[in-house]
Amino acid sequence: MSDNTAQVPNSELVSSAYRQALEVISTVEPRIAEATRQELADQRASLKLIASENYASPAVLLTMGTWFSDKYAEGTVGHRFYAGCQNVDTVEALAAEHARELFGAPYAYAQPHSGIDANLVAFWSILAHRVETPALEQLGAKNVSELSEADWEKLRGDLGNQRLLGMSLDAGGHLTHGFRPNISGKMFHQQQYGTDPETGLLDYDALRAKAKEFKPLIIVAGYSAYPRRVNFAKMREIADEVGATLMVDMAHFAGLVAGKVFTGDENPVPFAHVTTTTTHKSLRGPRGGLVLAQEEYASSVDRGCPMVLGGPLSHVMAAKAVALAEARTPEFKTYAHAVADNAKSLAEGLMRRGAKLVTDGTDNHLVLIDVTSFGLTGRQAESALLDAGVVTNRNSVPSDPNGAWYTSGIRIGTPALTTRGFGADEFDAVAELMVHVLQNTQPGTTKAGGPSKATYQLADGVADKVKDASAELLDKHPLYPGLNLA
Incomplete structure (x- = not known):
């Protein structure tokens, strides 16, 4: 890929590879081959504004479709529970090497299957390092299998009695940062920090006060819907003051760290004890996860499989290595x-046209629109925009009156369309199209005649008009130009 468009080097070679692959698939299940063709057509024809999605290069995509998928490889490089993993060792070592060099991390673990898996590995690694290992040393045991039943029950109780402080969901945090319905909210005694009710910005003094009162073992920083940068030096100061481990989930903005947009105090890797990320989103790789860690946590993270993970997906680790390169x-x-x-x-284009944004702007890759100013819920806005070929996702806003299902916001991001080559003028045009849809959408009513949070009415002709205008933008920046499946 070039700097701003999803190019296809050797386009005829790549086209031939995909055509032949689809022909092979068609001999077994032609409906899957057709769905694959249709997915490319649909993605080519839509304005993809979901902040967590992107387009991987043909090299990354092709790397996943190999016989590395057929290998079991539990364990770590050079220390597998299955024989015949020498090539998997090469793949995993390369993925970890690229991750360390890219992010300047002392240690990298490439096995997590997803961002949630990466967070689970991080949580249990921190518990192992901070709680389990000291307990074993005190008892003179090498591992938990050597403990008596009484000592094991006590250790289990200690592991399950720890505290986590994470960003609340409506402030922009992720489900895995201690949200009660998620396993992270069940593993820990958890409390959450939010944002300033007036500005929507992180209040570090309030966070510090809450940390001193709650005294968590882990403070989780990072976000999935916070449109500003974070000062990770301050986050580390707060963690150190209360004796907490600082864990940063940079799944959304890892590409901005890798690309040196976030540097100094805004780069989490030097300040966090453990950093997690996905490899898709702004990193533009395959769906998967990574864990980066300071040296003292390396041995605990290395136990991610079988502590938390099943067998590593070797074909995806290979694709991670390509994407990280x-x-x-x-x-x-x-x-x-x-x-x-x-x-x-x-x-700026949205605000200039009257849209209300959380924090009145952005300085990362995402924008959060409060659609209550249009009289809509997030679900209504998401659906109306999709009717017009604009793909977004509904999202909570701070103190959201509509809850996490209907929401009051729409989250959008620029990684995917930037990959296609969109620039400032095109994104201003996208803002115009989005506002036009939202201004011409009315909330529906329930069967009882009351206001509905789900149904809506988009004015006649708007969807077609926006689709036509979108097509003009998209045609100027084709997705995977030169890739021809016909």
């Missing part, structure tokens, strides 16, 4: 800066 190029740095610049253009 791409992210180490100068072109990726240019791309990452364009993502942030485009987000500002999109935010």
Whole structure:
């Protein structure tokens, strides 16, 4: 990929590879082959604004479709529970090497299957390092299997009695940062920090006060719907003051860290004890996760399989290595800066047309629109925009009156369309189209005649008009140009 478009080097070679692959699939289940063709067509024809989605390169995509899928490889490099893993060792070592070099991390673990898995590995690694290992040392045991039943029951109680402080869901945090219905909210005694009710910005003094009162073992920083940067030096100061481990989930903005958009105090890796991320989203790789850690946590993280994970997905680790190699190029740095610049253009275009944004703008890759100013719920806005070919996702806003299902917000991001080559002018045009849809959408009514949070009415002709205008933008920046499946 180049810095700003999903190019297809050797396009005829790549096209031939995909055509032949689909022909092979068609001999077994033609409906899957057709759905695959249709998915490419649908993605080519829509304005993808979901902040957590992107487009991986053909090299990354092709890497996943190999016989590495057939290998079991529990364990770590050079220490597997299955024979014949020498090539998997090469793949995993390369993925970890690229991750360490890209992020400047002392240690990298490439096995997590997803961002949630990466967070689970991090949580249990911190528990192992902070609670289990000291207990074993005190009891003179090498591992938990050597403990008496009484000592094991006590240790289990200690492991399950720890505290976690994470960002609340409506303030922009993720489900895995201690949300009660999620396993993270069940593993720990949890409390959550939010944002300033007036500005929507993180209040570090309030966070510090809550941490001193609650005294958590883990403070989780990072976000999935907070449109601003975080000062991770301050987060580490707070963690150190209360003796907490600082864990940062940078799944959303890892590409901005890799591309040197976030540097200094805004780069979490030097300050966090443990950092987790996905490899898709702004990193533009395969769906999967990574854990980065300071040296003292390395041995605990290395036990992710079988502590939390099943067998590593070797074919995906191979694709991670390819994507991380791409992210180490100068072109990726240019791309990452364009993502942030485009987000500002999109935010300014929306506000100029009357849209209300959480924090009145953005300085990362995402924008959060409060659609109550249009008289809509997030679900109504998401559906109306989709009717017009604009793909977004509904999202909570701080102190959301509509809850986590209907929501009051729409979250959008610039990574995917920046990959296609969109720039400031195109994102301003996207803002115009979105506001036009929202201004021409009315909430529906329930069967009883009351206001509905789900149904809506989009004015006649709006969807077609926006689709036509979108098509003009998309045609200028085709997805995977040169890739021809016909």
